[in-house]
Amino acid sequence: MKEKLTSRDIQARETREKLLRTSMELIAREGYRGVTVSRICKECGVSVGTFYQYFSAKRELVALLSRRRNESIYQAAQSLDYTKPAGELYADYVRVTMEQIRVQGFLQARAILTGMMEAPDVGDLNHGIQLRKEMVFRILRQGRLSGEFTSAMDEEEFFWLYSATFHGILVLWCYRDGDMDIVDEGCRKLGALLSLLTLPA
Numbered sequence: 001m002k003e004k005l006t007s008r009d010i011q012a013r014e015t016r017e018k019l020l021r022t023s024m025e026l027i028a029r030e031g032y033r034g035v036t037v038s039r040i041c042k043e044c045g046v047s048v049g050t051f052y053q054y055f056s057a058k059r060e061l062v063a064l065l066s067r068r069r070n071e072s073i074y075q076a077a078q079s080l081d082y083t084k085p086a087g088e089l090y091a092d093y094v095r096v097t098m099e100q101i102r103v104q105g106f107l108q109a110r111a112i113l114t115g116m117m118e119a120p121d122v123g124d125l126n127h128g129i130q131l132r133k134e135m136v137f138r139i140l141r142q143g144r145l146s147g148e149f150t151s152a153m154d155e156e157e158f159f160w161l162y163s164a165t166f167h168g169i170l171v172l173w174c175y176r177d178g179d180m181d182i183v184d185e186g187c188r189k190l191g192a193l194l195s196l197l198t199l200p201a
Contacts, residue, residue: 062115086143
């Protein structure tokens, strides 16, 4: 049986989420290096000591944003129909990925990208890479087993092209302050990569 949250538990959760949300907005606007823990705390109306009750360091904020995004994409992808042809499944995976990113918003994407570019050890990179790799490899293997995809390009090579394209789309979206259909752009650009795998008719 789940324990009922006390008002203190609820307040602690709200404070933690407020710190996370405020840091995301500040980092997205001003860059990772330009935002200090004391600035985040001032914006939230809490002490620096309160910040350290919830987070070990500023870098943990970006790592948590990245982890949440990657896990939400991974969870959404579990509901895909894996009986479909691999090409359709790949298109569905790309759509689900970009829809999750759109829901979370360009400020979150910008905060994660900014944090990773300004301080490369902040973003929990390996976690996101492993989740994406698991999904992409699963689809590639399914396509190869069915004969839908060639084996001319190995999985690792395709995955790094996928990742470079994926991050390029995010950078463009953030550069345009979210003024771009991220789902449509992602489906078109990432979908075009399938031509590298598809057997000629």
